[in-house]
Amino acid sequence: MSIEPSAAQVAQFRDLILDRLGLQFDETKLGNLARVLARHGGRDNAAYLAMLAAEPEPSEALHRLAVDLTVTETYFYRNGEQIQAFAEVAMPACLQAREGLPVRVLSAGCASGEEPYTLAIAARETMGLGAGSVQIRAVDANPAMLAKASAARYSVWSLREVNPAMRARWFARDGDLYALSDGVRRSVRFEQRNLAREDAELWAPGSYDIVFCRNVLMYFSPEQAEAAVARIAEAIAPGGYLFLGHAETLRGLSSDFHLCHTHATFYYRRKSQAGEPAPAMKFSLPAWEGAPFQPLLLNDPAWANVIARAAQRIDSLAVAAPPADYGQSAPAQPDLHHALSCLHKEQFEQSLALIEKLPQQHADDPDVLLLKAVSLSQSGALAEAQNICRALLARDELNAGAHYVLALCREEEGDNPAALTHYRSAAYLDPGFALARLHIGVLERRMAELDAARRDLAQALVLLQHEDPSRLLLFGGGFPRSALIDLCRAELTALGGPR
Ligand SMILES: C[S@@+](CC[C@H](N)C(=O)[O-])C[C@H]1O[C@@H](n2cnc3c(N)ncnc32)[C@H](O)[C@@H]1O
Structure with a gap:
């Protein structure tokens, strides 16, 4: 016979599983955890939890739990x-x-x-x-x-x-x-x-x-x-x-x-040693035939947090440096809010001038450099923008924003294969990056990769509805969300709609 556990016992169970097996269960999974706890706890959930907490590892009880709590889907030649x-x-x-x-x-x-x-x-x-x-x-x-x-x-x-x-x-x-x-x-x-x-x-x-x-x-x-x-x-x-x-x-x-x-x-x-330069990216055409989009991952806080971080940091740096007309007590320094809003209004020179005047500790910040690369790319200074992106990628090859801006520049210069490679890197590194996915779809359509274009544009349409506003501001080329969604829909319509 089993007894229904209390909410506190389920919470303790969740913490123990996180600590012992690394597995994270969100609020929506608590009902399932309660059922597993009831099954393993039998007549005395409190005693079972105390035993689980005290038992040295590896423990039989933990092995039995792993059987019930792990997702084990797999098959030969997966991916x-x-x-x-x-x-x-x-x-x-x-x-x-x-x-x-x-x-x-x-x-x-x-x-x-x-x-x-x-x-x-x-x-x-x-x-x-x-x-x-x-x-x-x-x-x-x-x-x-x-x-x-x-x-x-x-x-x-x-x-x-x-x-x-x-x-x-x-x-x-x-x-x-x-x-x-x-x-x-x-x-x-x-x-x-x-x-x-x-x-x-x-x-x-x-x-x-x-x-x-x-x-x-x-x-x-x-x-x-x-x-x-x-x-x-x-x-x-x-x-x-x-x-x-x-x-x-x-x-x-x-x-x-x-x-x-x-x-x-x-x-x-x-890497063989820290700071080793990145090898040249190899192009990888034809189109990525990856598995279908999994919206579930977007709801996964572990990955979603990583996804939104870069754009939010720009926002928080901007908040940390309030506008000069903010009040008497505000420090007389150029601010990122202002630079961002100039970017939004396509006042690229002003935006760049404000970034140039930043104190050194801000000017070297990767997110500020990214803002500078965006401003440069949009003002047509493609070579300078690319130099900044390459420097950012030399520091951190997994900088999705730098791959994205580099891709914009390559596309602008007519180098579609390189643009596609960098857009795909950005979208892989940051699965919620709606604009990267949109550009991939648009380029694929242009390159007559129609099935891939249809799939990527359909994904972009979903992602655009949820995209972080500060990232749309930074990377959206001055277009509001609604215009980007319209563009995406028009591209899909031209392809005969999603299949
Ligand atoms: C979805 S399967 C993946 C199987 C295979 N790698 C694949 O991609 O097809 C996840 C596996 O990870 C195992 N797993 C989960 N947490 C683990 C842990 N803390 N230690 C060892 N294995 C764990 C699960 O038991 C499960 O078999």
Whole structure:
């Protein structure tokens, strides 16, 4: 028999789960948490919570909770473009760096094994590499998933992205299921580990050449995600690779990686040393065939907070420096509010003059430099604007605003492929960036990539309704939200509407 827990007990349960497993549950999930607590707490929720809080880790109770609380959706060849980048970019580079030693791969949050087995198959398919050349370790907190991974028998649904020829090569029919070949099975080692915890052995410095940690950190709190990324960064050898889920970014979480963009996907390369210059971006055409937009992520506070930060900082810097006519006590210094409002009124020279007069500590602020780059680009000083954007990206490759302004300049100069690459980087790094998505759609339409244009414009239309007002002010080219929405609708109508 179970007893319904009190609100205070559910809150305590939520805090414990956040601390122990890194998983963050918002207010809308409290009903679900209450049901899980009632199921595990039995007749005495208070005693169960006290036991959970006191039990040393790893604990059986926590393992049982992981079974009920984790999202375990996965399948073979998920985001196939990343698997291609793994086999055609990361593996060859790491094989060379390892000089005959096996390449060490970690699948962190491997669920029921489809991801690490995909990597083992891809290494064999693309490079003919067997267990002697690549070692794959796979970890997860959910013991039920690990048991399924060890059994290595999968439904046809798990194999939906595997073509029939590959299925025949690597699987044998077993009733309704498909059994993975023993050779591939043996090349992956599964272990139960908790990614939300310090673990000196799992995260020993330089232990891995390639880490896949896809669709795991999106369920973590920002603090736990940042701590996990720091551990991962330490454990990846210099020059090694990190693959996140297609809707996850390191923006605001780490500056230890270069952003890579090939095979129409994004991933990261560990810097060899701090401050290392970014490698030139490779263009990646044709259009990104990424998975469909997931509005759910926009409601996820962890990512949404990161998304809005840059524009809000400009706003807060502006508030920190009130207008000169604000009152007798206001300091006689140029203000950002004024600069922003000049930008809005297309008074670019005034806006630039105000920025130039800022005290040094403000003038070097990345967000102020971005404001300067916007003003320069809109006044036609494209070379200067691009120099500022490149300097900003040399400091932080994950600066979505700098990618966006650079893209505007490249587009203005007629370099559509480079513009598209930078717009896509901005939209990837900052999934709520409506204007970047709008420009991608408009450019794709111009370049006759009609399906991609339709998809991106439809996304832009949704994003524009929620876009942060200060970011519209900064990046919207003087157009109000309604005009941008009209533009987006007109583009979609010209394409025959969304499909
Ligand atoms: C959505 S699945 C992702 C599977 C695979 N990486 C993919 O992208 O297809 C997320 C996995 O992360 C695991 N996970 C969540 N929190 C974890 C933690 N604290 N430690 C280890 N694994 C965790 C879950 O058990 C689940 O299997």
